[in-house]
Amino acid sequence: xxxxxxxxxxxxxxxxxxxxxxxxxxxxxxxxxxxxxxxxxxxxxxxxxxxxxxxxxxxxxxxxxxxxxxxxxxxxxxxxxxxxxxxxxxxxxxxxxxxxxxxxxxxxxxxxxxxxxxxxxxxxxxxxxxxxxxxxxxxxxxxxxxxxxxxxxxxxxxxxxxxxxxxxxxxxxxxxxxxxxxxxxxxxxxxxxxxxxxxxxxxxxxxxxxxxxxxxxxxxxxxxxxxxxxxxxxxxxxxxxxxxx
Amino acid sequence: xxxxxxxxxxxxxxxxxxxxxxxxxxxxxxxxxxxxxxxxxxxxxxxxxxxxxxxxxxxxxxxxxxxxxxxxxxxxxxxxxxxxxxxxxxxxxxxxxxxxxxxxxxxxxxxxxxxxxxxxxxxxxxxxxxxxxxxxxxxxxxxxxxxxxxxxxxxxxxxxxxxxxxxxxxxxxxxxxxxxxxxxxxxxxxxxxxxxxxxxxxxxxxxxxxxxxxxxxxxxxxxxxxxxxxxxxxxxxxxxxxxxx
DNA sequence: CGACTAGTTGAGTAAGCTCAAAGCCCGTGG
DNA sequence: CCACGGGCTTTGAGCTTACTCAACTAGTCG
Numbered sequence: 001x002x003x004x005x006x007x008x009x010x011x012x013x014x015x016x017x018x019x020x021x022x023x024x025x026x027x028x029x030x031x032x033x034x035x036x037x038x039x040x041x042x043x044x045x046x047x048x049x050x051x052x053x054x055x056x057x058x059x060x061x062x063x064x065x066x067x068x069x070x071x072x073x074x075x076x077x078x079x080x081x082x083x084x085x086x087x088x089x090x091x092x093x094x095x096x097x098x099x100x101x102x103x104x105x106x107x108x109x110x111x112x113x114x115x116x117x118x119x120x121x122x123x124x125x126x127x128x129x130x131x132x133x134x135x136x137x138x139x140x141x142x143x144x145x146x147x148x149x150x151x152x153x154x155x156x157x158x159x160x161x162x163x164x165x166x167x168x169x170x171x172x173x174x175x176x177x178x179x180x181x182x183x184x185x186x187x188x189x190x191x192x193x194x195x196x197x198x199x200x201x202x203x204x205x206x207x208x209x210x211x212x213x214x215x216x217x218x219x220x221x222x223x224x225x226x227x228x229x230x231x232x233x234x235x236x237x238x239x240x241x242x243x244x245x
Numbered sequence: 246x247x248x249x250x251x252x253x254x255x256x257x258x259x260x261x262x263x264x265x266x267x268x269x270x271x272x273x274x275x276x277x278x279x280x281x282x283x284x285x286x287x288x289x290x291x292x293x294x295x296x297x298x299x300x301x302x303x304x305x306x307x308x309x310x311x312x313x314x315x316x317x318x319x320x321x322x323x324x325x326x327x328x329x330x331x332x333x334x335x336x337x338x339x340x341x342x343x344x345x346x347x348x349x350x351x352x353x354x355x356x357x358x359x360x361x362x363x364x365x366x367x368x369x370x371x372x373x374x375x376x377x378x379x380x381x382x383x384x385x386x387x388x389x390x391x392x393x394x395x396x397x398x399x400x401x402x403x404x405x406x407x408x409x410x411x412x413x414x415x416x417x418x419x420x421x422x423x424x425x426x427x428x429x430x431x432x433x434x435x436x437x438x439x440x441x442x443x444x445x446x447x448x449x450x451x452x453x454x455x456x457x458x459x460x461x462x463x464x465x466x467x468x469x470x471x472x473x474x475x476x477x478x479x480x481x482x483x484x485x486x487x488x489x490x
Numbered sequence: 491c492g493a494c495t496a497g498t499t500g501a502g503t504a505a506g507c508t509c510a511a512a513g514c515c516c517g518t519g520g
Numbered sequence: 521c522c523a524c525g526g527g528c529t530t531t532g533a534g535c536t537t538a539c540t541c542a543a544c545t546a547g548t549c550g
Contacts, residue, residue, distance in 0.1 A: 058379070060379075060383050062383070062387055062469065063469055066387050068382065068383040068386045068387045070379050070382040070383065070386075071379075082372045082375070084368075085365060085368050085369050085372055086369070086372055086376075086476050087476075088473070088476075090376050090379070090380075090473055090474045090476070091379060120330060123329075123330050124330050124331070126371070126375075127327045127330055127331055129375065130327070130371075130374065130375045130378065131331075131335050133375065133378035133379060133382065134303070134305075134315050134316075134335070134336060134378060135335075136382055137313065137315040137378065137381055137382055137385060138305050138307070138313040138315065140382060140385040140386055140430060141313045141315075141385055141429075141430030142307055142311050142313045142430065184386075185385060185386030185387065224307065224308055228333070228335055229335045231331050231332075231333075231335070
């Protein structure tokens with residue numbers, strides 16, 4: 001099953017007609033290399049973009065040249081579902097690794113929303129994105145470096161698990177420490193030290209672009225991670241690896 | 246005109262029928278004192294709540310007892326428009342000052358959304374809330390205390406101006422430094438020092454619950470504030486105090 | 491006037507930053 | 521197969537920002 005359907009079904013199950021429709025949407029895709037912009041601040045994209053492989057991020061550049069990343073986009077995530085209302089992007093979206101992207105024309109999305117189950121699921125992803133931003137704000141405001149980084153990794157692990165990209169608590173994560181720094185509001189050097197803290201406690205292993213959770217139970221507790229903000233519904237939690245819930 | 250209509254019309258103008266409908270919604274309201282919860286994490290509210298006077302905030306409490314505030318709710322703001330999709334609140338909403346609140350039953354909101362202009366406007370407020378969270382994340386991650394606080398004050402000034410609560414760059418702001426600390430991810434003591442920095446540069450005056458912007462031009466520049474994330478449409482900007490845009 | 495809350499100040503501490511120098515990994519070309 | 525180069529990671533040292541704790545001051549309300 002494709003990543004989009006997998007993700008949306010973590011909210012509610014679809015009937016076969018809806019599944020076929022969703023599958024048809026992700027038919028045509030294109031590739032983009034690492035460190036490229038998919039959309040830039042100020043643009044008004046024609047199509048809605050969907051990531052089907054690789055990692056991308058939402059970010060803004062500041063006047064002093066620093067960058068803040070405030071969302072990670074993983075396979076199954078939409079870039080710009082809000083384009084129907086807001087006329088301009090207020091942030092940019094760039095790739096972190098090589099990515100596969102699907103362009104969905106506006107009218108195609110509108111046709112999708114005529115199916116009530118799909119419309120609700122799209123509404124749901126928007127609200128979960130918002131809940132995730134709130135949790136990130138808590139993370140930035142109230143947790144120090146090692147816990148903050150741990151919390152972020154718990155989230156990524158949970159989200160990748162939903163789309164089937166986690167095996168034995170490990171996943172490909174081709175992201176530099178500098179990019180993690182831009183994400184967590186920390187310097188790259190300090191990310192390095194926070195990673196060492198997590199490693200020394202045997203919570204994670206991370207090298208050569210692959211991350212392994214060594215003791216999820218303790219990692220979740222250490223980071224104060226509660227997955228409720230991701231609003232994974234009981235449906236999914238009961239049927240798929242509840243240990244990450 | 247009521248604050249809700251004022252706010253929604255900063256996105257697009259309505260016809261008289263829509264205005265009457267909106268005005269009828271805010272007919273009945275109730276009062277709640279300061280430091281009270283309007284909704285708590287885990288609840289499933291029956292009605293949608295709208296603030297029509299006073300200040301409230303979205304927040305989460307952490308295990309160590311600390312609090313992170315990640316949204317300020319000002320008159321015209323909805324508390325829980327997302328309740329139709331997400332079954333549980335993933336955060337709480339509490340008052341900062343005495344507030345006036347309107348309860349709008351679910352089916353009333355559904356009837357509102359049958360009017361296309363209003364439905365689009367409600368969609369818009371949701372997306373602006375999300376854009377605001379993104380900007381807050383940038384603020385937390387990349388700006389230090391005085392600029393961070395200044396940026397936040399610029400935003401509040403802009404948003405209160407939209408609903409007509411700013412006169413001569415001044416507005417009532419009955420918020421403690423401790424609450425500002427919980428908002429900015431800083432200690433109350435450090436908020437005090439950041440305020441002194443802003444005051445010493447003659448950017449603001451703030452005492453007895455009233456805040457005055459002394460030199461908006463310089464305050465915006467100092468804080469790196471760009472209002473684009475609030476997505477105020479040209480309609481409003483041309484007709485109301487463009488200096489804050 | 492007294493008590494309470496919020497704001498202010500000072501001093502010492504801790505978290506995180508910058509800069510700079512190694513070290514490691516991996517791809518490329520001889 | 522090895523040498524080289526480039527990007528990323530790691531380490532150390534000194535500095536800055538922000539924190540905590542504690543004392544003190546200024547309003548406010550009974």
